[in-house]
Amino acid sequence: MLNIPIREFEPNSAIDDAAALEQFQKQWPTYQKLVDADALSHHAVGKILHDTLTATFAEPFAFLDIACGDASQVAQALAGTKVRHYHGVDLSKPALELAAKNLAGAAYEVELDHRDFVEALTRRPEPAGAAWCSLSIHHLQTDGKLRLLEAIGASTSSFLMIYEPTLAEGETRDGYLARFRRVNRPAWTMLTAEEWGEIDHHVTSCDLPETAATWLDLGRKAGFAQARELFLDPTGFYGLYRYEC
Numbered sequence: 581m582l583n584i585p586i587r588e589f590e591p592n593s594a595i596d597d598a599a600a601l602e603q604f605q606k607q608w609p610t611y612q613k614l615v616d617a618d619a620l621s622h623h624a625v626g627k628i629l630h631d632t633l634t635a636t637f638a639e640p641f642a643f644l645d646i647a648c649g650d651a652s653q654v655a656q657a658l659a660g661t662k663v664r665h666y667h668g669v670d671l672s673k674p675a676l677e678l679a680a681k682n683l684a685g686a687a688y689e690v691e692l693d694h695r696d697f698v699e700a701l702t703r704r705p706e707p708a709g710a711a712w713c714s715l716s717i718h719h720l721q722t723d724g725k726l727r728l729l730e731a732i733g734a735s736t737s738s739f740l741m742i743y744e745p746t747l748a749e750g751e752t753r754d755g756y757l758a759r760f761r762r763v764n765r766p767a768w769t770m771l772t773a774e775e776w777g778e779i780d781h782h783v784t785s786c787d788l789p790e791t792a793a794t795w796l797d798l799g800r801k802a803g804f805a806q807a808r809e810l811f812l813d814p815t816g817f818y819g820l821y822r823y824e825c
């Protein structure tokens with residue numbers, strides 16, 4: 581089996597979402613249960629990503645996966661596309677070790693960086709053709725999201741897609757949290773009471789969703805030429821957005 585090395589980087593500054601990250605590292609098995617049950621609609625967004633990459637790139641391209649986690653869903657989305665080079669960035673070493681396993685034997689080059697995505701993006705030498713970020717930048721404050729989108733725009737030549745928690749129009753964060761509990765507590769029967777408690781704590785203390793209008797506006801302010809919503813998952817909690825360079 582091909583051994584994919586994980587490159588280590590020393591952080592130069594405090595990480596903006598350190599608390600979210602710490603919680604997340606402890607909760608990977610719980611998150612994995614949600615992914616396995618497709619409770620977050622990874623299959624649907626993976627198919628849209630696959631179809632978009634196939635339609636956009638007739639020639640080999642480089643793909644940037646921001647906060648790649650274990651890369652399991654993206655590995656499926658990339659299969660059969662013209663991807664030549666995959667660059668995954670994540671701060672969780674255990675997740676990257678899983679990513680190395682999930683991408684071993686891939687038909688494209690793989691680079692995995694153990695690094696804060698804000699730092700990785702502001703110091704990226706070569707632009708990628710397409711950038712992707714799923715369920716990760718919503719821990720940043722709104723101005724931090726903007727700065728990250730600006731950095732991604734400067735590092736990407738064709739488009740960025742993000743899949744992120746989304747407030748209903750006019751909904752407050754408290755309203756979102758109440759809706760999250762009302763809808764997901766009875767639906768996520770795959771979680772034990774303790775696991776639900778972990779997720780509830782994480783969402784309550786770390787998640788900063790935006791309305792679809794704000795997600796799109798942030799992309800335009802960051803300099804992307806166009807921004808549009810491609811998909812809202814059936815529960816209405818997660819939106820997929822595409823930004824053209």
Ligand SMILES: C[S@@+](CC[C@H](N)C(=O)[O-])C[C@H]1O[C@@H](n2cnc3c(N)ncnc32)[C@H](O)[C@@H]1O
Nearest residue numbers: 647648649670671672675695696697714715716
């Ligand atoms: C909910 S998971 C999403 C993983 C994957 N993108 C997916 O959709 O399944 C969030 C990921 O973001 C990573 N993460 C959070 N903050 C980060 C940061 N500042 N820099 C790099 N990765 C970060 C976590 O380690 C975790 O792997």
